[in-house]
Amino acid sequence: MGSTHTESNGTDDRDMTGVGRRDLIKRSAALGLISVPTMSFLSACASSGGGDNGSKAKAGKKTAKNPLGVNETAGMEFVLFDGGFGKEYAQDAVKIYEKNFPKVKVKFSATQKIQSTLQPRFNQGTPPDLIDNSGAEQMDMGVLVGKNQLADLTPLLDAPSYDDPNKKVRDTLRPGIVEMGQFDGNPVWIMYYAYTVYGVWYSQKALDSLDAEYPKTWDEMLAVCEKAKKKGMAGWTYAGKYPYYIPFSLYPMIGKVGGREVLDAIDNLEPNAWKHPAVKACFDAYYELYKKGYILQGTPGLDHIQSQTAWAKGKALFIPNGSWVENESANVIPSDFNLAVSAPTGIDSSDKMPFGTIWASGGEPFIVPAKAKNPEGGMEQLRIMLSEASSKNFTTKVKSLTAYNGGTTGISLTPGLTSGVAALKLAGQNVLNPRLQDWYVQLQKEQIGVAGLGEMMAGRATPAETIKKIQGFADAAAKDTSIKHYKHQ
Amino acid sequence: MQHGKYRFIVGFLALPLGLYALFVVWPFIQSIYYSFTDWTGLSPEFKMVGFDNYRRMFHDEIFWKSLEHSLLFALVLPLVTISLALFFSFMINVGGRRRKGGPAISGVRGSSFYKIVYFFPQVLSIAIVALLFAFAYNPDSGAINSFLRGIGLDSVQPLWLGDPSLALWCVMAVLVWSTVGFFVVLFSAGMASIPADLYEAALLDGANRISTFFRITLPLLWDTVQSGWVYMGILALGAESFAVVQIMTTGPGGPDYSTTVMVLYVYQKAFRDGQAAYATTIGVALLVVTLLFAAIVMRLGRRERLEY
Structure with missing residues (x-):
């Protein structure tokens, strides 16, 4: 980028690598009146910092x-x-x-x-x-x-x-x-x-009132949701406008069902990573929540705050979220709510990792x-x-x-924090760490989240269609040369 | 005198033209330049990549989707907003029933009150308007669905912004609501300058309200309508549409990309994905679309100016 420096921005004697000043002025004149400020500002804007290493503080x-x-x-x-x-x-x-x-x-x-x-x-x-x-x-x-x-x-x-x-x-x-x-x-x-700590957040008090324990298998999950439905409470809600909150409980579930490698393959954008049977099983399980009417009415139109508020008011039992929810929704969570978090529910006892496997x-x-x-x-x-x-x-x-x-x-911990510490203790070494959300933001939020999971959970696409769509997005991201690619070590 | 004329003119124009070149022309040129680089926007280093960004853009499905939505905005929004504003301002200024002892031409009863009410949304910042409507569209406890429940329509509970087939229209409705008042005031001012004897003559000839509107008001207001049209189109392609889509919609960008518009896509590429060069490429496309829009409107709207 050395070709556009001129005297006017004061970097003339620092990195004049390309075209000389005189040539530049000649060219500028040819380009006409407007381009003179253009060229000098260009360099002022984007490249004046080039070789600015001389001003570092000396190490002590x-x-x-x-x-x-x-x-x-x-x-x-x-x-x-x-x-x-x-x-x-x-x-x-x-x-x-x-x-x-x-x-x-x-x-x-x-x-x-x-x-x-x-x-x-x-x-x-x-x-x-x-x-x-x-x-x-x-x-x-x-x-x-x-x-x-x-x-x-x-x-x-x-x-x-x-x-x-x-x-x-x-x-x-x-x-x-x-x-x-x-x-x-x-x-x-x-x-x-x-x-x-990511996972499924709920009110222990609400769960107690249903006479239920936190479900460990998906059949139990459906049973708890059915109980809640009979009492006029939805099983689940989520940030419908930002469906990339769903992975907070869905990804660790995939990891629990199919093992850590499945999530690693997904992060590495490997071909057919999403076609693993564990992914299909978990997508089917979540889709069943929609099919059976366990998702709070109107959820796809709620943003994160609105969904958390509906959940705190007791309209829904479970919400996929992270530990910030306790602070963020502090003013709507009732004092006797008894906030708790759990590692995601698995499919059944044949899952690769034990119950307690969590995303933190x-x-x-x-x-x-x-x-x-x-x-x-x-x-x-x-x-x-x-x-x-x-x-x-x-x-x-x-x-x-x-x-x-x-x-x-x-120090005295709040209910949510206490439960988070307990969940981490239960997990031990079974802590998962999916990386899509920091490696490939667009893929995670816009494509997998909004276009994939959002559509599926609103009932507008089946799990099979969603997996095909997401695999397409992942393949495109793997091929896209304009983004940098990463791999698990 | 002839001798110093140009110097005189240049003397006056130098400063404004200089400012214009610096703050308007120059950023355009800068954007076009950056669109041929691979600049990330996060580091000073970049290199020229020729037409790579443009090639990529032409194969980018989401770009085409956002272009489609932006064009829809530029067509539908001015049409709806300006038709509504013309109707309202006509009723406020001319369309009233003739009252005993009153002037021959007047607006409907309470028109001065309406004039103020229509202007209210204009006072609110677009960000606040968008937030208010985001609450209203909340399918669980929002005003619209609560109203529907209130009148017994429990089975009709649309997802509004959460529904790909409704979301774009919801956004457009907000923009119409927030901008129509401005045009009502603009057109009212225009109508006030149309001489009343023209209307009186039309009345004597037995013209009804509809033919009065199409034969007198609209032709005499044509210039105002035309600039209003361009203004509204640019608004629909630019900042206003960005604000509502960014604040209100799912994602943002809508469920299944149903509300993404070009300005939003520029923003996301530049500030979310760290692809400033590609963002400026889309910006160049947006510039072309905006210029084309203005040119077409000017071309179609060219008519003989009426003196009165």
């Missing part, structure tokens, strides 16, 4: 207290997504950073507009040192990784943990966190801070940009956040678990 000395070798005077900039978890937990962690490095002033900001604030800064080559890349305006991780915009977090993972110098940070994390940060090969690009994974992806001025500072901030004290602080304040394995003793 590595000591026991400062294992990452953070420069003790360099500034650090931290941009947080100001979403459901608020910003207090991060501000508390920033205070610790400033206490540990008294000469440093951390530039902290919180915003919901991650992409609109930060995309231009990536394009200029001047991103902040630590970003919580989350929310509706999340920047595409695949593209960031593919374009070498992120720093490898391996030094952080191999550094001693904040609480115990004899234990690496890597060994204090919950299962799946490190793998989730990898895209292709060993480097770890993302540190997921929150830990989300990281949320709130933190990244350190490759072109950050003080990447060690960004990582040190993360190391502080992954300490037991900071983790407890987070859990107390926002009712969610963190990537730190532990940090739940000695």
